[in-house]
Amino acid sequence: MALNTARRTGRRGPRRFTPRDLAVLGTLLGIPLLLDIVVIWGPTLASVALSFTSWDGIGEIRWVGTDNYANLFTGYPPFWPAARHNLLWLAFLGLVATPFGLLLAVLVDRGVRFSRFYQSTFYMPVVLSLAVVGFIAQLVFSRDQGALNAVLGDTGDPTDWLGDPDLNIWMVLLAAAWRHTGYVMILYLAGLKAVDPSLKEAAAIDGAGETQTFFRVVLPTLRPVNVIVGVITVIEALRAFDIVYAVNKGRNGLELLSVLVTDNIIGEAARIGFGSAIAVVLLTVSLGFVVTYLVQEIRGEKTR
Amino acid sequence: MTKLRPTTAETTTPAVASALPAVPTAPGGARPAGRRPLRPGRLGVHAFLTTVSLAFLAPLALAVYASLRPYDETSEHGYFSLPRTLSLDYYRQAFTDSGMTKYFVNTLIIAVPGVLVTLFLASFVAFAVARLKLRGSILLLMLFTAGNLLPQQVIVTPLYVLFNRIPLPYRMSESMTMYDSHWAVVVVQVGFQIGFCVFVLANFMRTLPQEILEAAVVDGAGVWTRYWRITLPLCRPALAALGTLQFTWMYNDFLWALVFISDGDKLPVTSALNNLRGQFFTDYNLLAAGSVIVALPTILVFLLLQRHFIAGLTLGSSKG
Numbered sequence: 347m348a349l350n351t352a353r354r355t356g357r358r359g360p361r362r363f364t365p366r367d368l369a370v371l372g373t374l375l376g377i378p379l380l381l382d383i384v385v386i387w388g389p390t391l392a393s394v395a396l397s398f399t400s401w402d403g404i405g406e407i408r409w410v411g412t413d414n415y416a417n418l419f420t421g422y423p424p425f426w427p428a429a430r431h432n433l434l435w436l437a438f439l440g441l442v443a444t445p446f447g448l449l450l451a452v453l454v455d456r457g458v459r460f461s462r463f464y465q466s467t468f469y470m471p472v473v474l475s476l477a478v479v480g481f482i483a484q485l486v487f488s489r490d491q492g493a494l495n496a497v498l499g500d501t502g503d504p505t506d507w508l509g510d511p512d513l514n515i516w517m518v519l520l521a522a523a524w525r526h527t528g529y530v531m532i533l534y535l536a537g538l539k540a541v542d543p544s545l546k547e548a549a550a551i552d553g554a555g556e557t558q559t560f561f562r563v564v565l566p567t568l569r570p571v572n573v574i575v576g577v578i579t580v581i582e583a584l585r586a587f588d589i590v591y592a593v594n595k596g597r598n599g600l601e602l603l604s605v606l607v608t609d610n611i612i613g614e615a616a617r618i619g620f621g622s623a624i625a626v627v628l629l630t631v632s633l634g635f636v637v638t639y640l641v642q643e644i645r646g647e648k649t650r
Numbered sequence: 651m652t653k654l655r656p657t658t659a660e661t662t663t664p665a666v667a668s669a670l671p672a673v674p675t676a677p678g679g680a681r682p683a684g685r686r687p688l689r690p691g692r693l694g695v696h697a698f699l700t701t702v703s704l705a706f707l708a709p710l711a712l713a714v715y716a717s718l719r720p721y722d723e724t725s726e727h728g729y730f731s732l733p734r735t736l737s738l739d740y741y742r743q744a745f746t747d748s749g750m751t752k753y754f755v756n757t758l759i760i761a762v763p764g765v766l767v768t769l770f771l772a773s774f775v776a777f778a779v780a781r782l783k784l785r786g787s788i789l790l791l792m793l794f795t796a797g798n799l800l801p802q803q804v805i806v807t808p809l810y811v812l813f814n815r816i817p818l819p820y821r822m823s824e825s826m827t828m829y830d831s832h833w834a835v836v837v838v839q840v841g842f843q844i845g846f847c848v849f850v851l852a853n854f855m856r857t858l859p860q861e862i863l864e865a866a867v868v869d870g871a872g873v874w875t876r877y878w879r880i881t882l883p884l885c886r887p888a889l890a891a892l893g894t895l896q897f898t899w900m901y902n903d904f905l906w907a908l909v910f911i912s913d914g915d916k917l918p919v920t921s922a923l924n925n926l927r928g929q930f931f932t933d934y935n936l937l938a939a940g941s942v943i944v945a946l947p948t949i950l951v952f953l954l955l956q957r958h959f960i961a962g963l964t965l966g967s968s969k970g
Contacts, residue, residue: 367873375778378771378844379790385809385841386797392808403811450702453695460699466956467703470710473952473959474945475902475920481941482709485716485729485934493712496730524706529963536964577799584801588904592924607803611810612909622807629804636799640792 390629397622403611414623425624428601431515435522435602436583443523444579447530452560454531455538465535469528476525480592483521484508511599518589518600526582530575537571538564573642580635584628603628710945717741717939724935740939748926750919750943757918759832760907761900764839765893771840772847773885777877779848780855781863791852798845806909809838813910825913834910835918839900847892850965854888855881887958888965894955895962898948919944 363371400410418425450468454461471479486493487507495504508514541564549559565572587604590596596605603624610621716729718736744750775794779787816828823831858881866880882889907921914925926933926940952959 364872370872370874370877371778371782374771374774375790378775378794378848381771381837381841382794382797382844385838386800386805386845387793389805389808389812390800393804396807450699453699456695458692458695458699460696464699464703466953467706469960470949470952471706473898473902473948475904475948477902477904477920477923478941478945481923481937482713485712485938486709488934491724491728491934493708493729496728524709528706532960532963536960581799581801585803587803591904591908604801604803607806608905608909611807618807618811625801625804625807628801632799632801632804636796639799640796643795644788644792 393622393625393629396619397626399619401619403616403618410619414620417620418623418627422620424601424606428603428606429627431601432583432586432603434515435519435586436580438519438523439526439579439583440576443526444530444575446523447527447575448534450527451531451534451538455535465532468531471525472528472532474525476522476588477592479521479525480518480589483517483589484593487517508593509598514593514599518593522582522586522589526579529578533571533575533578534568537568541567573639577635577639581632584632713938713941713945716935717942719935721933721935740936741943743936744926744939744943748922748940750922750940752915753917753919753922756832756916756922757901757920760835760839760918761897764836764843764900765896767836768840768843768847768896769889769893772844773851773882773889774877775844775848776851776855777881780852781876781881782873791848794845794848796845798842798849802842802905806905809834810909829910830912830916832911832916835903835906838906838910839903843896843899847896850892850962851885851888854885854965858884887961890955891958891962891965894951894958898951898959901948 396407397414398409398411399407400413401407450464454464454468458464474482484492489495489504489506489509492507494507498505505513507517545563545567546559549563554562585604586602587596587608590600590602590605591608594600596602596609607621607624607628610617610624712729715733716724717740718738719733720735720737720739723734724731772794775790778784779791784790810829813829813834814827817826818828818831818833820826823833825831828834828837862880862884863876866876871880901918902920903918904920907918911917911921914922917925923937923940923944926937
């Protein structure tokens with residue numbers, strides 16, 4: 347469809363695309379498009395549809411309306427704690443890890459000595475698998491032999507950092523922030539390098555202090571980076587899974603929506619309809635952010 | 651990529667500046683902060699950055715240290731004690747008893763075709779979106795980009811069911827279905843990562859001079875020639891950056907294999923890490939050795955190709 351119209355309205359005469367061109371376009375746009383639909387969008391719609399059924403994966407698919415959702419919000423104890431943990435995850439990454447990454451970026455960008463070393467060190471955790479981060483967290487936080495308790499010298503009545511359901515989410519958040527901070531730093535660092543130095547000079551000539559220059563002049567020019575960082579933070583918070591799964595499979599204080607989805611679809615008692623309902627909750631929240639972001643992108647596209 | 655190069659220049663200048671503190675500050679008060687001579691504030695910054703660096707490295711160092719020591723010793727004295735014996739036994743154990751080599755091969759079977767196919771398909775879509783003025787190309791771009799931003803759990807359930815129903819001949823999959831085969835993981839990886847690559851590559855291709863393509867059109871070059879012979883060679887830096895990044899991501903992936911593969915022998919190395927944990931008893935030192943083994947390739951890739959790696963991430967964020 348797109349190709350035909352392009353051909354008809356082509357401003358460079360009717361022979362814009364030869365038949366061979368059209369074949370190439372059809373194949374090489376068709377395959378990825380098909381893949382995207384089969385792997386991403388089809389399953390997304392299917393998830394939405396399945397969330398209104400009581401399917402167990404084998405028997406027949408029976409329509410149950412919004413029963414799954416009613417059950418989820420009122421009769422499924424792990425749901426609200428999990429939702430709260432996801433929110434906490436978002437707040438912690440957004441209010442602690444992201445500003446910290448920005449601070450590190452600003453400091454490294456000032457061109458202090460060894461900034462190259464600092465940059466690499468802060469970035470190192472980003473290349474680690476989240477599963478590995480989860481395992482390393484166990485070494486640090488384990489009750490009997492963990493490094494943290496050794497540093498605290500707490501041998502009489504050691505704190506079980508990962509076993510205590512009130513504490514463990516914070517420890518896991520620290521581990522997640524360890525990785526997120528470096529990611530945010532590198533994005534801001536690239537943004538800061540691209541800021542026109544004459545802007546800062548002009549601000550300084552006008553008598554602005556360093557803090558003032560940063561918040562009033564530099565940060566607003568970093569808007570595209572801010573948007574990307576915001577999207578990444580939200581997505582990371584909604585996708586969070588690997589770390590808690592590596593620590594204790596997401597139980598005992600580490601429940602997350604993603605874990606609940608996985609628990610409901612694999613295992614002996616597959617409740618696919620119900621698992622899908624949880625997934626749809628995740629989808630709804632993330633779509634809100636994704637759409638906002640895409641609208642920004644389209645605006646950018648038009649001014650290009 | 652070019653944007654990142656100044657880093658080297660900037661790190662060397664302050665070193666020169668602080669080595670010669672007697673040199674008077676050049677005219678114009680608004681010099682970049684990096685050129686000022688050393689003063690207490692800067693020492694504070696250094697102290698802060700060094701502390702944070704050490705804190706960032708400590709967990710990794712701890713993992714390496716723990717992996718070198720026998721369980722009896724650390725269980726008695728804790729991880730912070732001085733070593734009495736240091737050995738590579740756990741690494742040997744991970745490779746011989748737990749078959750790490752097999753899992754590494756599985757990872758490569760998934761990641762290498764995954765990266766190549768993703769880059770090939772994504773670069774063509776990006777080319778079509780950024781270079782051929784097709785109708786609806788913005789829509790296409792949005793479709794791919796948004797797809798990459800969805801939480802994986804949203805698509806996991808239907809894919810799980812779908813893959814269980816797609817039969818494959820025995821020579822492609824021992825399970826006779828797409829489920830429990832590497833094919834499932836590769837297909838999902840490609841489908842999921844194309845979005846990110848299309849987005850980054852389209853942004854990159856827009857920065858290339860349009861004149862070259864116009865000249866090629868005048869010479870009668872078809873779409874394929876314009877893509878393969880003219881645009882792609884110019885995208886080498888972006889492709890190198892994305893390749894590095896994507897390899898790390900596919901290597902690090904944990905969820906897809908966990909959900910789509912049930913046969914323990916087919917797991918990639920990150921997911922297989924869980925197997926080092928015993929049913930009733932976990933030897934954390936063995937787990938530490940496993941973590942180091944799994945982390946090492948990505949850390950090496952990062953240290954060797956750092957520039958590409960960072961460029962891959964930032965190409966997507968800093969436009970044109």
